[in-house]
Amino acid sequence: MRNILILVCAIGIFTSCDAKKDTQMNINAMKIDTTTFNSIYSKYKESALQHRRFKHYDVDSLVQIHKQRDIIAVQKIGESFQKRAIYELSYGSGDKTVMLWSQMHGDEPTATMALFDLFNFLEGKGDGYDDIRKLLSSKLNIHFIPMLNPDGAELYTRRTAQSIDMNRDARAGQTVEGALLRARAAALKPQFGFNLHDQNIYYNVPGTKNPVSISLLAPAFNESRDINEVREGAMQMAVGMNNILQQYIPDAVAKYDDTYTQRGFGDNFQSWGASTVLIESGGMKGDPEKQQIRKLNFIIILNALIEIAEGSYQNYDKKDYEDIPFNASQLHDVVLRNVLVERDAIVYKTDIAIRRNERTVDRDFFVRGAIEDIGDLQESFGYDELDAEGLHVIQAKIQANPINDLSMLTEQAAFELLKKGIMGVAVKKNVEPQTLPLHNYPIHFYKQTVFYPTTTIDLGGTANFYLADKEGDLKYAIFNGYLIDLSKQPEVFKYKSRVY
Numbered sequence: 001m002r003n004i005l006i007l008v009c010a011i012g013i014f015t016s017c018d019a020k021k022d023t024q025m026n027i028n029a030m031k032i033d034t035t036t037f038n039s040i041y042s043k044y045k046e047s048a049l050q051h052r053r054f055k056h057y058d059v060d061s062l063v064q065i066h067k068q069r070d071i072i073a074v075q076k077i078g079e080s081f082q083k084r085a086i087y088e089l090s091y092g093s094g095d096k097t098v099m100l101w102s103q104m105h106g107d108e109p110t111a112t113m114a115l116f117d118l119f120n121f122l123e124g125k126g127d128g129y130d131d132i133r134k135l136l137s138s139k140l141n142i143h144f145i146p147m148l149n150p151d152g153a154e155l156y157t158r159r160t161a162q163s164i165d166m167n168r169d170a171r172a173g174q175t176v177e178g179a180l181l182r183a184r185a186a187a188l189k190p191q192f193g194f195n196l197h198d199q200n201i202y203y204n205v206p207g208t209k210n211p212v213s214i215s216l217l218a219p220a221f222n223e224s225r226d227i228n229e230v231r232e233g234a235m236q237m238a239v240g241m242n243n244i245l246q247q248y249i250p251d252a253v254a255k256y257d258d259t260y261t262q263r264g265f266g267d268n269f270q271s272w273g274a275s276t277v278l279i280e281s282g283g284m285k286g287d288p289e290k291q292q293i294r295k296l297n298f299i300i301i302l303n304a305l306i307e308i309a310e311g312s313y314q315n316y317d318k319k320d321y322e323d324i325p326f327n328a329s330q331l332h333d334v335v336l337r338n339v340l341v342e343r344d345a346i347v348y349k350t351d352i353a354i355r356r357n358e359r360t361v362d363r364d365f366f367v368r369g370a371i372e373d374i375g376d377l378q379e380s381f382g383y384d385e386l387d388a389e390g391l392h393v394i395q396a397k398i399q400a401n402p403i404n405d406l407s408m409l410t411e412q413a414a415f416e417l418l419k420k421g422i423m424g425v426a427v428k429k430n431v432e433p434q435t436l437p438l439h440n441y442p443i444h445f446y447k448q449t450v451f452y453p454t455t456t457i458d459l460g461g462t463a464n465f466y467l468a469d470k471e472g473d474l475k476y477a478i479f480n481g482y483l484i485d486l487s488k489q490p491e492v493f494k495y496k497s498r499v500y
Ligand SMILES: [Zn+2]
Pocket: 105, 108, 167, 197, 198
């Protein structure tokens, strides 16, 4: 329909098509390069948000600041099940209505940070980018709902306080927050939607060991995944995002599973007539708090808004969307290859895959490394990989003498113990179970429960052991799921652990 209208305008039958003609003439008027995006981002990044486990309090405080600035309209649209305020921030007075919502899963905060970066940018002035703001505010009517699930965010959990997955509640509308999102969609009738999530960090681009840093999806609106004008628009928006992403993270973009989900919000927005793109923030080596991925969110969202305002996203070919590969699921934190393992006096060679599972403690976390897979894992990849040919598994020891408390040992001294085969040290000082401290030492401390090193390589078992050569010299420690080369001084001690 849109294309027909453009054609009609082009041959000048209707004079009432001026707005459309104007859009067409301005297509690609504003191609922003990566250098410009980088400088915009560094100027407007919200410094109050630095890591993933911020809470509703932080968001609420920032919203109040934006309210005072009085450039973006702020409206409290409702409350979560546990009575935390949910806000909508609105910008622009154009006739294209855009909705963006983030963090309907409480433990998926990356895009929320990017939205606050974006608010700062929209409120800027006289920095050379006013033409972008003028374009956006004149063509678009943007509605942002950051942190839709503040109760989940408080505990850094996926589900709402009703223990319901909000993204499976678009049809039933029985979560307070899901009903709110549905109501806002019904009231605003957006033509464009951005469904902002985080996916797990273990997806890779198929055939490569590259983690998927961002995956995109133009969700289906029916079982047969038909492409109508609405969904095609979403595919074109995704192509624009992918084009920029390839300049930052070549071969680290994929598509999310496109199975139709009758209960899902993205699918429903698409069926309600909004061209909707799902953005999933994934993983990137060296970016555990996803600050680089946050920046990429900012850039692709800002660019997409510009392309929607210009109408230039319609220039993209949906074929380029179809060519983006789907997420593969072959990634782990560590893959050890060709390890010699002994069991019941029989020695065999195997690969071992390890993941570090995060456990949240307030605004911080620790990990527990676990063995995720064992066997022929040639098709699996690791953020860290080691060909352990000729190396065999050795059990870790614990130090005979307890210490009074952690401060008696420096991280460096702990590393020296680790190099000698000691992975556990008892702590004497009384500590309450709920105050067991988090630490970054390359060694386990234990107080409440005894730390047991890994004795056998078992599925789901802990990942605390050594790899030694034929002479029995320790070469690598697998400490709490971290691969540590014992011949190298670690640059930083960044091992997220907690006293047992
Ligand atoms: Zn999600």
